[in-house]
Every structure is written in C-alpha cells, then in structure tokens.
Amino acid sequence: MTMQALAIMLLASFLGMALAAVVASLPNRHAHRLSNLIVAVCALMGAVVGIFIATATEPLILPSASLWPVFYGMNFSLDRFSAIFYTLVSGISFFAAAYAIPYLEQQPDNYNIRNVNILTAVFIFGMQGVILSTNIFGFMTFWEIMSITLFFLILADGKAVSRKAGFLYLILAHLSTSAIMAGLFLLSGGALLNNFSVLAQMTADLPQVSLFVAIGLLIFGFGCKAGLVPFHVWLPEVHSQVPTQVSALLSGAMLNIAVYGFLRVFLFLLPGVPMWAVFTVFFLGLLSAVVGVLYSVLERDITRLLAYTSIQNFGIMFTMLGLALLAGQEGNLVLAQAAVYAAIFLMLAQAVCQSGLFLASGVLVAAARSRRLEAMGGLAKRMPQLSVGVFMLILGAAFLPPFAPFIADWIFVQAMVGGLEESSLRLKIMILVTVSTITFVTGLAVFAMVKLYAMAFLAQARSEPAAAAMQPGLEFLLPITSLSGLGLMLGLFAPQVLNGIGAVGIAPANFSQQILVTGGGSLVPMDLALFMLVVVFGLWLIRGLISDVKLTREYQTWDGGQPLTPRMEFTSTAFSAPIRFLFSFFLRTKKLVNVTPVTTHNRWIVARSMTLLINQVWYDRLYVPIGAGFTRLASLVVRLQSGNLQAYISLILLATVLTLMIAL
Amino acid sequence: MSVGGVRWFKARLQGRHGAVPWLPYITYANLLKKENVISSTGSWMLHVTPYAVLGSNIFLALVLPLVSVGGSLTALSNFIVVAAVLLLSSTFLVMGAFDAGSAFGGLGGSRAITLAALFEPTIILTFIALVLATGSSTLDGVISGQVMVGGLLIQAPYLVLSWFALMLTALAETARYPVDEPGTQLELTMMHEATVFDYSGPYLAMLEYASALKLTVFVLLLANLILPWPILVATSSGLTVFSVILATLLKLLVVMFVIALLESSIARVRLYRIQEFLTSAFFMALGGVSLALLSRLI
Numbered sequence: 001m002t003m004q005a006l007a008i009m010l011l012a013s014f015l016g017m018a019l020a021a022v023v024a025s026l027p028n029r030h031a032h033r034l035s036n037l038i039v040a041v042c043a044l045m046g047a048v049v050g051i052f053i054a055t056a057t058e059p060l061i062l063p064s065a066s067l068w069p070v071f072y073g074m075n076f077s078l079d080r081f082s083a084i085f086y087t088l089v090s091g092i093s094f095f096a097a098a099y100a101i102p103y104l105e106q107q108p109d110n111y112n113i114r115n116v117n118i119l120t121a122v123f124i125f126g127m128q129g130v131i132l133s134t135n136i137f138g139f140m141t142f143w144e145i146m147s148i149t150l151f152f153l154i155l156a157d158g159k160a161v162s163r164k165a166g167f168l169y170l171i172l173a174h175l176s177t178s179a180i181m182a183g184l185f186l187l188s189g190g191a192l193l194n195n196f197s198v199l200a201q202m203t204a205d206l207p208q209v210s211l212f213v214a215i216g217l218l219i220f221g222f223g224c225k226a227g228l229v230p231f232h233v234w235l236p237e238v239h240s241q242v243p244t245q246v247s248a249l250l251s252g253a254m255l256n257i258a259v260y261g262f263l264r265v266f267l268f269l270l271p272g273v274p275m276w277a278v279f280t281v282f283f284l285g286l287l288s289a290v291v292g293v294l295y296s297v298l299e300r301d302i303t304r305l306l307a308y309t310s311i312q313n314f315g316i317m318f319t320m321l322g323l324a325l326l327a328g329q330e331g332n333l334v335l336a337q338a339a340v341y342a343a344i345f346l347m348l349a350q351a352v353c354q355s356g357l358f359l360a361s362g363v364l365v366a367a368a369r370s371r372r373l374e375a376m377g378g379l380a381k382r383m384p385q386l387s388v389g390v391f392m393l394i395l396g397a398a399f400l401p402p403f404a405p406f407i408a409d410w411i412f413v414q415a416m417v418g419g420l421e422e423s424s425l426r427l428k429i430m431i432l433v434t435v436s437t438i439t440f441v442t443g444l445a446v447f448a449m450v451k452l453y454a455m456a457f458l459a460q461a462r463s464e465p466a467a468a469a470m471q472p473g474l475e476f477l478l479p480i481t482s483l484s485g486l487g488l489m490l491g492l493f494a495p496q497v498l499n500g501i502g503a504v505g506i507a508p509a510n511f512s513q514q515i516l517v518t519g520g521g522s523l524v525p526m527d528l529a530l531f532m533l534v535v536v537f538g539l540w541l542i543r544g545l546i547s548d549v550k551l552t553r554e555y556q557t558w559d560g561g562q563p564l565t566p567r568m569e570f571t572s573t574a575f576s577a578p579i580r581f582l583f584s585f586f587l588r589t590k591k592l593v594n595v596t597p598v599t600t601h602n603r604w605i606v607a608r609s610m611t612l613l614i615n616q617v618w619y620d621r622l623y624v625p626i627g628a629g630f631t632r633l634a635s636l637v638v639r640l641q642s643g644n645l646q647a648y649i650s651l652i653l654l655a656t657v658l659t660l661m662i663a664l
Numbered sequence: 665m666s667v668g669g670v671r672w673f674k675a676r677l678q679g680r681h682g683a684v685p686w687l688p689y690i691t692y693a694n695l696l697k698k699e700n701v702i703s704s705t706g707s708w709m710l711h712v713t714p715y716a717v718l719g720s721n722i723f724l725a726l727v728l729p730l731v732s733v734g735g736s737l738t739a740l741s742n743f744i745v746v747a748a749v750l751l752l753s754s755t756f757l758v759m760g761a762f763d764a765g766s767a768f769g770g771l772g773g774s775r776a777i778t779l780a781a782l783f784e785p786t787i788i789l790t791f792i793a794l795v796l797a798t799g800s801s802t803l804d805g806v807i808s809g810q811v812m813v814g815g816l817l818i819q820a821p822y823l824v825l826s827w828f829a830l831m832l833t834a835l836a837e838t839a840r841y842p843v844d845e846p847g848t849q850l851e852l853t854m855m856h857e858a859t860v861f862d863y864s865g866p867y868l869a870m871l872e873y874a875s876a877l878k879l880t881v882f883v884l885l886l887a888n889l890i891l892p893w894p895i896l897v898a899t900s901s902g903l904t905v906f907s908v909i910l911a912t913l914l915k916l917l918v919v920m921f922v923i924a925l926l927e928s929s930i931a932r933v934r935l936y937r938i939q940e941f942l943t944s945a946f947f948m949a950l951g952g953v954s955l956a957l958l959s960r961l962i
Contacts, residue, residue, distance in 0.1 A: 378705075380707035380709060384707070387708075395752075395755070398755065399748070400748055401745060401752065409744070410744050410745070413744050413788070414742075417795055420792075420796065421796065421957070432953060432954075435788060436785045436789060436946075436950065437785075439747075439785040439787075439788040439789075440782075443751070443780070443781035443784030443785065444781050444782075446754075446755055446777065446780070446781050446784075447777050447778065447781040450755055450758055450759065450777050454758070454759060454762040454763075457707070457709075458706070458707065458759065458762045459706070459762055459763055459764070460765045520800075521744075521801030522739065524739065524740075527739070528745060531737065532720075532723060535720075535722050535726070536719035539718055539722065539870075540715055543866060543870070547696040547865075547866045551698075551699045551700060551865075552699070552700040552701075552702060553699060553700075553701055553702070554701075554702050554703070554704040555703070556704050556705070557703040557704075557705050557765055557766045557862055558766065559766070564705075564765060564766060566765075568766075569765055569766075569767065570767055570769070570773070570774065574770065574771075575770065575774045578774060578775060578778040581936055582778075
C-alpha cells in the first residue's frame, strides 16, 4: 500500500472517532448502533495502518494537520514505535465497540446510552491523539481529553459509589496530569510546539536540578496513570464502576498509553536516566507486581480482582523496563534490548487477555446480577462456549504456555539468566531479586486465575440468578472468543510478531522462522503447542483403545448421605485462606466471626457468620493521613477567613512586601 | 512402579510385610475396566482434566533426560517451559477437583495450588543454578554435557544445595511427606488425594498414574544429576539399551528406598507450617545460584 493511502486511512481512523461522537449525539434510535459501528470500522482501519507502519522502515507523517485550524500548532505522525501502541489501542477499541452494541442495549436502566457512546468515542479519540502527537502541546491536549472523558464515564451510572470513585480518580488524574505537564515543560523549557526529535537534542544541556525535578515528576505522573503502587488506589474503584467495555479499554488501552508516555520520554527524550530514577522505576514495578498479585488472590469481586491483575501486569512491565535501563547503563545491551521487547510483548499480551476477561466479566455480572464471585458458580455448564473462551484467557493471564503472556515471561527470564554471568555484582543481585519476585508473582497469578475460574464457572451455581443463567448470544461471544483466539495466536506466532516490530536480537531476521532466541536459550512456541496437543490426542486415542468409553454414567457427587448444596461449596474466601495465612504479616486481613445462639437450652446450637475485612494498606496508611492533613490545613485557613476586613488588608500588605523582597 | 516400590519399602521399614511393588499397575488395570462415574454437577472440565494432567506429565517424561539424552524433543526441555508445564498440570488438577462441587475437592485444590504456586520460584532458581553450572538452558543439555565426565554433582559439588532444593520441591510436587501424606484415609489431611476424590474408573487411573509418573520423573532427574551414566544416546547399541534399563531400575530402587526411609522417619508438617519448609527450600535454591555464580568468579 502506498504511503498516501495509509495516511488517508490513518486520518480517517483518527477523525472517525470524532465523527462517531457526533453521530452518537443525534436524537435517532439508530444512533447507538451507527456510532459504535463507525468506531469499530475506524478502529479496524487504524489497527491495519498501525501494523503496516510498525513493520515498515519509515514513519508516516500526516501533512494535513497544519491545514486544520482546530489543530493549531499540533503535528501528527506515526513512527515504528508509536505504531505498536496505535495498533493496540485501535485493536482493543474495535472489540470494545463490537461488544458495546449488544451490551449497552441490555442496560438501558443503568446507563445513559447516548452519553456513554459520545464519551467512549471521545475517549478513544483522545488516546489515539496522544500517540499521534509529536509535540508537547498536542500530547498534553489529548492526554487531558482522555483523562477528563474517563472521569465522566465513571459517573455514567450516576450512583453515589461511582461519584466517590470518580472524585478519587479526578484527584489522582489531575495530580498525574499536572506532574507530567510540569515535567515536560521543564524538559522543553516552555517550547511546546517543538517536535519531540528537536526536544531530544535540547534536553542534553539542561541543568542537573531541573532534570532531577522533571524526572521525578514524570515518574510520578506516568506511574500514577499506569496504576503503579502506591498510586494505584483509583484503579480498582474505577474498574468496578465504569461500563464493561470501558473497563476493557481502560486496562487494554489507557494504561498502555501511560507506558507509551513513559517510554517516549525515558527512551527517546532524556539524555540518560540517572541511577536513582532507574532504581525508583525498578522498585515501583516490583512493589506493584507483588501487591497487585496478592490482592488479586484475596479479592472476591470479579472486576476488582481483574483490576489488581492489571496492576500486577503493569508492575511486571515496569520491572522489565527498570531492569532494561539498568542493564543498558551497565553496558549489557543484549539484556537491555530483550527486556524492553519483553515489556512491549507483555503489554500486547496483557491487553488482549485482560480486555477479553473484562468483557467476559460483563456477561458474568449481568448473569449473576452481582459482581461477587461467590454469587456465580456453575456457569461452565450453562455457558459452555463462553467458558472455553474464558478458560483460554485465564490460562493466558496465568502465564501458562503456550499463550502470549508466557512468551513475554520466557523472554525476560531467559534473557536475565543468560545475562547473569557477564554482569556486574549490582546487576547480578538485581537479576536474582527480579527472577525470584517475577516467578513468585507469576506463580500466584496462577492461583488468582484458578480461583476466578473455579468460583465463577465450576461446580454448582451459588445463587439463583446464576442457576438460571442462559448462554449469551453470538454478539457477546464473538468479541470475547476472538480475543482468546488472539491471545493464543499471539503466543504461537510470537517470533513473527517480534520480528515484525524489529526485535531482531530475539526473533531471527528471517521472517518465516518460528524460533525465539535469547540469553543462550531458544523456544519454538509452535512446536511446544503442537507437541502438547499431540500428547493429549495420543492419550485420548489410547484411552479409547484400552478402556470402554461408553461405560460411563452420571451420578451426583459423593455427599456422605446429606445432599450437597451450593452453600457447602468451597468459597473464594476459603480458597485464598492458605495465602492469607502465609502472608498475614503483610496483608493484615481481619476475620470477624459472629456467633448467635439459636436456642437457649443448648449453647452448642449456634448460627455463625463470618466476615473478612481486607485492609487497603496503602489507602489507610498513606492516603487517609494525607487527606486528614489537608483537612487540618483547610481548617487553619478557615481561621484566616474571619470576615475581618483589617486582617485581609494586612495580609495583602504582607504579601506585597514579601513579593517585593523576593523580586528586588 | 515408583509408588508401589516406595510403599513396599516403607512397609518393610515399618515391620509390615507390604503389598507387592507392582500393585499400582494391577490397580490401574482394574480401574480401567471399571465403570466411569462422572459427577452430574461438573462441566466439560471433569472430562478434560485427566487428559490434561496425564498429558503434561507424559510431556515432561518424554522431554526430560531420564533414560536418554539428545532426542529430537530435547529443545523443549527448556527450564522455564518445564516449570510452566508442571504448573499447568497442577492448574488442571485443581480445576477438576473444584468441578465436582464437594467441599473436599475445594479444600485439596486450594492447598495443592498454593503449594504449586509458591514452589515456582524455588524450581526456577534451582534450574538456574544448573544452567549456570553447565551453560545450557535445556535440562537435557544439563545432563548430556556430563555423560562422559561423570555426574554433575561430582563435577560441581557446590550444586549440592540446589540438589537438596530440588529434592524438597520434588517431595512437595509429588505430594509426599512432610507436605502431604500419600496413604491418608482422613479427608481433612488430604491434599493430592482430595483433588482426585470425585473421580472413578479410568479417569481415576489416569490421574493416579499421572501422579506416579511425576514421582518417577523427579526421582530419575535427581538420580541423573548425581550419576547420569549409563544413559541412552542416539548411537547406543542393543547391549547398552539393556544396561540402561537395568541401571534405571537400580536408580529407581535406590531413591525409592531413600524416600521410604524419609517418610518413615519424619512426621507430616502442619499445613500452616509449610512456609518453613518452603522458605528453606527457596533459600537453598538461592544459595545454590549464589554458589554457582561465585564458583564462576574464581
């Protein structure tokens, strides 16, 4: 395809989102379907252009931006690096829009469909704009569009909980946006319209102090947006309040925009990253991975569980990036490159798995009429097709072979082991810490995912709505199962994908070859999957030969004489008990057992109920004190506002004198 | 084979006569003939689990350097892949345990997956020490590089910590003492037994065989780290094949005796004290890696 055709398609996929927002606002009963259709078509187009540019050698520069007065001073282009993100955002938007058509029609009471459609389209428009922008002015404008529309999307169902989540988000989003803005202003010296490439040359002669402040602000800003611990508190709250397809967009696209911003600044703009910043990124990543996975093991609310899984995945990604920066500074370029590509591949993989799981959670929540895992159960029997699709996503999210997240994990661990011998003592220690932590996290991720699937899909239904659940229609199944297929394909064709985006050190230069090589090890994902399949198939054949398959009957589970009810099933609280116990020093959960006597004459006949309190350590220890501090400060300010005119005048005088003293 | 052997040795050590070592095979044959009763609560997962669990253990048995090295599948014995396939088999086992809907399945499943998940770092670190010592990132390469020169543990005595870490992992993964009691009749103390509680007939045979196979795999891996010779290579003649089979049996017998001795002399640890076992295994593995790194420096 020619560059011109690609440019037109790119522009169409970008401006089409704005068009979709306009269409969605029309007072027509087809507006909902039409606007989501436009979003889906444009997103698909965007993904195609993204794939072309990501595998091409030269960037695509949109010339038309200067012609449009609306985009005053902004420039748009797509280079090989940003094209990966553009493909990702557009691809996830396609699935989200396809899912939104039936999903929103099902929920007319919960959401104002028109508003949700307008906001979602603008949200995607903002995300695409961030990626396309090549100067700070455009980057920050679209960043703000993206952040603000998400705030209104949280409020979409108008509930009090949503308002609370919305304001928590608004505070943190504002802090992060202003930190990023301040950081970028410091880097650019106020030149907002310079292209990033010009900016990269300017940052070389910045004074140390402003570089220090800028880097600190940027780590906070992007870390907060990516949901790194301890700035993550907004993420679980927001995920449980926004409409499902927005949840998928949030985890599959918006968090990745934060990674994009981080990489754009730290890899392309900064002259070099100081050691303290490298270690900050590295430890924030490790902390997020561990905290994320422990809380996802504990959580009993499906959307919050998945939100913590996102936090865990982004923690792993930032650990990879931190280690890459460290290895780069130590001169171990092979490890640095492998870690960056592992992070990018994990980002793609997690986007596919997480958004698929979020979309599925919408179906499950609608069926069980509750977000609690303990109100689901038995859905594999009622929704067999969906359950197979979700099972594949679960295996993917649990870092099990041969799905895509496993491949990212493999590249990272293998590269680290390969780089272990030639590295300095400091890097050796870091690698050992990382390997132990990452394998610990991926191990527990299996636990969390097994819990999710076992509670939601297996055994008996735990509530009446879940028992009456019906198989969702094809319009729901298709987006979810195609995402699970995509997760598998991405794993199987990982060498080709990595080769396409230029990871020549990991995938061979020959595009058709099916092998990953790094750190002295190699893996052929296709062989692995095929051999696993052959073994299981062979087993199936042999079993058919040596024993009579027809000799099977169904019978109730052995119950010891008392019929089994769903209330006797193992609950998700009980399931996580061993982990809760082993990590009680950190998690500090509280168990309250209520004992109420049933009869007066026998004290052994009692009714017991148990409540488990999950402490939000960060929220209680960090955010609540800060909030209390601000309230105290505000109450001090109130004393000044006494209404006494003389006091105000003396304050003004004081301020003037101070200003003059500083100025002169 | 290995399960029966351990049982027989154990009975002898405890002063009982004991059943014949090949009793498990008779049990499997009997189970295969029996009717397959499936819980009506369960979904397709109940039917997939036995194939997936046995399949992943056969995968490991074929890929790992147990009786032969240098086969065509050896590229798949990458240490990360091996650890992941182990975890995959536990995942399916637990899913199947849950699906029948009894509380025992859930209990066993929750414990089994906790162990499998928390042993993941130990397994990876142990393998990393082996990889560092030999410079090959497939386990096949780890063993086959040593065939001519004698056992890895004799060549690199500093790996002894890793070897012990691997043994502790093996005990946990195969549900032996002190983590689980394989002979238990009491549901509340079960881990592995509880996960196969609601299976019967051929499916039970498959799951039991899978667990026995896993034990054999670990036993031979541990033995081959000490003494890989004799082992099959592509050029082996008929006579070597015979000696390899004999040697493998001998290796199995020795390790089975060791396990039986261990099981007869120690008590099962409370579930909530497993973390001590776990942490000691982890730090042994970490110590193994550190020693391997140090030995490279000298």
